[in-house]
Amino acid sequence: MPSLTSNTQMVPFPPLLPGASEPPAVLIATSAYGHEAIATHGHSEVLSWLAAAGADGVEIRRELLPAGFADFTDLGRACADMGLAVVYSAPERLWEADRFAANLDEQLGEAVALGAVALKVPMGHYTGGAQVDWAALRERLAAGPPLLVENDQTHESGTLEPLATCLEDAAAADCPLGMTFDIGNWHWTGTDPLDAARRLGPFVRYLHCKGVVRDDGRLEAGVPGDGELSDWRTLLTHLPAQLPRTAEYPLQGQDLTALTAAQVARLRRL
Template sequence: MVSFPLLLSGTTDSPATLVATSAYGHEAIAAHGHTAVLSWLAAAGADGVEIRRELLPPDFADFIGLGQACADLGLAIVYSAPERLWEVDRFATCLDKQLIEATELGAGAVKIPMGHYPGGSQVDWAALRERLAAAPPLLIENDQTLEGGTLEPLSACLEDAASAGCPLGMTFDIGNWHWTGNDPLAAAQRLGPFVRYLHCKGVVSDQGHLRASVPDDGELAAWHTLLAHLPTQVPRAIEYPLQGQDLTTITAKQLSRLRHL
């Protein structure tokens, strides 16, 4: 079973708490840049940052420099890439590129969607073990699709990986289960042993369409129950909108809410 990196293990009093850069939205990132975002997080007391590949320029190449900027501010890194691990009957062609980028960043883990898992008998787990040997821990996330965000295929993939001795863990996105019609608590009960990282976001229905939102107190109470089925002190990240004039103060408040779950 993959172990989450020690630099994100938090303290004895509270878990490591991060913020995904996507929480600020594309417009804020474009207007202020990653340097400003990292300074907001450091000032707000975040333990780390989730760098989102889709918010970097397509031709971005200075992953070493970006990683150093995070390190200078004391921010641990999770790297999130949007390309999937599986493409029906093979590994996605971009997997090695994502692992190289994560390594150059100095990321403690790399998070990607599972994609279309082909099934254990069609998977060369030994080949994947070899590719992951020198890379940060790889965590597949339940996304908002039926093939990559429902309980059965995710469970099959993680259980097969464990049986094959392949270091594959899970990012558990609390909100995404609502998009695929799954119960987050039932998912936590079944997948809890594989979870190494927690994505937190509230969910509301807006004219029949779901969207991420700041969690209300009722949602936080439900999350507290869910956490009992996950590893103790699992690192968690804000992945819901952070908007307003004083983003440092707003971020600090939301970090405190998650730490006190």
């Protein structure tokens, strides 16, 4: 497991608090390019696309790193050299019923080695944590980046009540747990994104942007249409101002730098 100290120079991340005067930061999730593109080109070339496209950062996805990958410090340094802030996304859940997932410390160590400004994980199965659990999490987070739980596409950690309960309990215990608000994922659980924004807005620190298309009754991620962007603007009135946002929808085409630049510009105007 990487140490909770790192030589990686962290790229400053724009403010996460309401009222920031700078334009919102726009990142791109490496998953936007798909497994095949990442395997073919590697992260170094992907980072160059993002830098050339004017992105402020990259969301490094743990599931897209090679099996046995351990060079987190070097990858973080490559991101910093490109001027890209890093959010680290790990697919393992934070909660396993009444206890924290066993690999939380490993994820935090990897995030620190990357120089990540935040670690994003699914909430998992939260049934109510004892005060001692929150105290333990506070202690762990003191040496690492902010921890953000995300609404995923499951009913246990992608519906409103469990997420609200977890975040409200954390706040009551003075534990600095924030939220990644994935606009698209709410549709998989039948939750109204606007209702979620109204309830969870005070906890949100990071925005996942994902268009949703229906194909033969199935939902799939897609490039958001103008109508979706209009709906998102209404939703954003219930969230902190100038939230850093990430494109987590497919980016596919001949000129990926130009395509990425166009999407960066669209999300920055939200």
